[in-house]
Amino acid sequence: MGTDASSQRSIARAAVLLGKIADAKDFTILKLLPDPRGCCCFHCWPHTWAAINDFIAPDGPIPDEGDVPIHVGESEYVLECHESGPEIVVYLGMATASIALIKSVVDLIAVFLMKRAGGGSPLSFAD
Numbered sequence: 001m002g003t004d005a006s007s008q009r010s011i012a013r014a015a016v017l018l019g020k021i022a023d024a025k026d027f028t029i030l031k032l033l034p035d036p037r038g039c040c041c042f043h044c045w046p047h048t049w050a051a052i053n054d055f056i057a058p059d060g061p062i063p064d065e066g067d068v069p070i071h072v073g074e075s076e077y078v079l080e081c082h083e084s085g086p087e088i089v090v091y092l093g094m095a096t097a098s099i100a101l102i103k104s105v106v107d108l109i110a111v112f113l114m115k116r117a118g119g120g121s122p123l124s125f126a127d
Contacts, residue, residue, distance in 0.1 A: 014078040014089035017069045030088040030105070032112055040085045041065065048115040049081070055111045070108075075101035079108070086112065 007029055008022075015022035034040055042049045042064040053061040056079065062068040067080040067089075075098050080087040088105055 010078075010080060010087055010089050013067055013080070014069075014091065017067065017078050018076050018091050020091055020093070026091060026093050028090050028092060030090070030109070031085055032087070032109070033085045034116070037084075039083045040081075041083050042081070045116075048112065051111055051115045052079070052086075052108070055108060070104065072101045072104040073098065075104075077101065077105060 008024065010029055011024055011027045012022045014020075014027060020026065038044065049062070049064075056062065056068065056070055059070045060068050062079055062081050065081055065083070067078050070077050070079055075091075077088055077090040080089065088108065090101070090105060
């Protein structure tokens with residue numbers, strides 16, 4: 001994902017939550033989009049967000065239209081809830097991502113995909 005104004009805001013919020021410097025080159029953002037486009041808030045996706053809150057425990061729950069840091073061993077990332085679709089903001093820093101971090105992010109995406117496949121609009125990734 002590029003470093004447009006929205007991405008910069010996501011990186012700045014994640015940097016504060018993770019206690020890092022907000023340098024775009026140290027972060028990557030995965031944006032999940034509903035297809036067709038629509039609202040992705042807690043009110044429109046109640047079962048999906050309930051499953052996500054169960055999955056991220058004890059790091060959550062994520063607030064409606066909010067964000068939460070997720071801890072995976074020594075690594076961290078941030079999950080953001082947006083009406084336009086959830087974002088996962090991963091801090092990579094100067095190090096290579098750990099296998100545990102990658103697995104955690106992939107597992108979180110899998111929960112979103114499984115819940116959306118059974119409960120409404122499927123998801124895709126932003127370019």
